[in-house]
Amino acid sequence: MYFRNSISKIVTTGTFALWALAVSAQNAELYAPTAVPDRIVLNVTVDPSTSMAVNWRTSEAVTESFAEIAVAEADPRFVFKAKRFKAKTEKLVWENTPVAHYHSVVLENLQPGTKYAYRVGGEQGWSEWIHFSTAGAKDEKxxxxxxxxxxxxxxxxxxxxxxxxxxxxxxxxxxxxxxxxxxxxxxxxxxxxxxxxxxxxxxxxxxxxxxxxxxxxxxxxxxxxxxxxxxxxxxxxxxxxxxxxxxxxxxxxxxxxxxxxxxxxxxxxxxxxxxxxxxxxxxxxxxxxxxxxxxxxxxxxxxxxxxxxxxxxxxxxxxxxxxxxxxxxxxxxxxxxxxxxxxxxxxxxxxxxxxxxxxxxxxxxxxxxxxxxxxxxxxxxxxxxxxxxxxxxxxxxxxxxxxxxxxxxxxxxxxxxxxxxxxxxxxxxxxxxxx
CATH class of the missing domain: 3.60.21.10 (Metallo-dependent phosphatases)
Known part of the structure; x- marks a missing residue:
């Protein structure tokens, strides 16, 4: 009932914002960092046809983290071809926010128009393998x-x-x-x-x-x-x-x-x-x-x-x-x-x-x-x-x-x-x- 009543007030920006804050507050404990990577995000580089940036977060217990990448294949043995890159790691301490380590890698020397698989993490926990494709040539759609x-x-x-x-x-x-x-x-x-x-x-x-x-x-x-x-x-x-x-x-x-x-x-x-x-x-x-x-x-x-x-x-x-x-x-x-x-x-x-x-x-x-x-x-x-x-x-x-x-x-x-x-x-x- 609370949800239904709140939605009905969507036309009132102030009321809706307060409801949104209440929902976020309920989620706060769910977002505490752990040893397993979360908040994984790809980012553009100057030339995404040959490079890609990736960021993720862990708890401060993880002091060293990595990204692994390989050309994606249907054969699951592609994982044995993966190259490993050590991440840059920085600690973020801010007011009442849980202390976290943020990790980043710029994956370079990639091939244009190619599907890759990557994962991030280390011995204390890895992400799943994730696909992305590099950009192609100028004349491609x-x-x-x-x-x-x-x-x-x-x-x-x-x-x-x-x-x-x-x-x-x-x-x-x-x-x-x-x-x-x-x-x-x-x-x-x-x-x-x-x-x-x-x-x-x-x-x-x-x-x-x-x-x-x-x-x-x-x-x-x-x-x-x-x-x-x-x-x-x-x-x-x-x-x-x-x-x-x-x-x-x-x-x-x-x-x-x-x-x-x-x-x-x-x-x-x-x-x-x-x-x-x-x-x-x-x-x-x-x-x-x-x-x-x-x-x-x-x-x-x-x-x-x-x-x-x-x-x-x-x-x-x-x-x-x-x-x-x-x-x-x-x-x-x-x-x-x-x-x-x-x-x-x-x-x-x-x-x-x-x-x-x-x-x-x-x-x-x-x-x-x-x-x-x-x-x-x-x-x-x-x-x-x-x-x-x-x-x-x-x-x-x-x-x-x-x-x-x-x-x-x-x-x-x-x-x-x-x-x-x-x-x-x-x-x-x-x-x-x-x-």
Missing amino acids: LSFIYYGDVQVNISSLWSRVVREAYAKAPDARLAIYAGDLINKANRDVEWGDWFHGGGFIHSMVPAFPTPGNHDHFDTPEGVNTTSVFWRPQFTLPENGPKGLEETCYYADVQGVRFVSLNSDQVDVSEKWTQVQKAWLERILMDNPNKWTVITFHHPIFSPKTTRDNKRMRETFKPLFDRYKVDLVLQGHDHTYARGMANIPMKENGAQSGTMYVVSVSGPKMTDSNVGPAAWMDRSAIYTQLFHVVNVEGERLSFQTYTATGELYDAFDLIKQKGKINRIAERVPPNIPERH
Whole structure:
């Protein structure tokens, strides 16, 4: 009865958040680390066709841990061919959180387009053998998944979204998280919910996370920074600006340059705004890939009339226009909207070649000050969503699915030589906008 009554109050963000915290508190004891590896997650590298990063956690009793990897075969004797790599191990001590050891390995010298099997652990306990596939060549079809904010009630209600997404795109080469993976940056139980909600999928589909405001906190000295858990539990490319490592970075995957910006630092710091602007221009100017996808948390164009991320828009949109960025994936506003045809442009008569998308995958919703705005081509409220994107040749196909697996929205971006992208609308018939 408590569950039913709480769900009926989902429309009240405060009530729902309190319920989500109560559920997380019940899970706290379940998430204590042991000698057996848990929280196993793959992460993108600069080039996931030849390398892959993996992280996991154990109790502090485990002082040495390893990853073993081999080309996957149907013959179970493949395990005798596995190569062993010693993990980097670091201890995390934080307030009332159980002390844990976090382990990480970057698996290198892999073959492109190859299915591997790996496991992590050691004498005190091993994980199961897990499969993943390296990325392929630039001209091969690429699939990836995009999630908006996860944030609350993760193990209970976000879990269904990530499972539907994996069912739709089991061959996804990465999963983009557009910030606010959890609600309170340094609550271990919420990270436990995130790993529990995604389950084995985290260990098979490499993560490409960008941090949101809820993934940040203020230190006692007043410095805004990412969660104490962020860098121990994710191993991401360190090719971004010094001081923003593993939050501002890029990876090249099958002809697509994927970029993460740390928009929360833009929100609080002019210094980090200009640092990221200069860095982004360098990597967009020197970009050998056909397609460019950028993700960050705070939208350039907000679905909410009460929010306006002016610094983000004035700083980065001119670069998106100049360097013909194809797709911008964002979160923060707990609703869905996407637009390209009516994006405001500086030059009279100019049209945007960039598609801007805002989305939400978790159950925290908003309907306040949200309505169809001039920049939106399609939108929705009170809808948990995930997105499957396929890139092949001159075409990028974007599908928006609901938490129950129905196609809600779709479009194609088509490259045109010397021109901006052409959009082909593929909105499913007889599916009204959810207002």
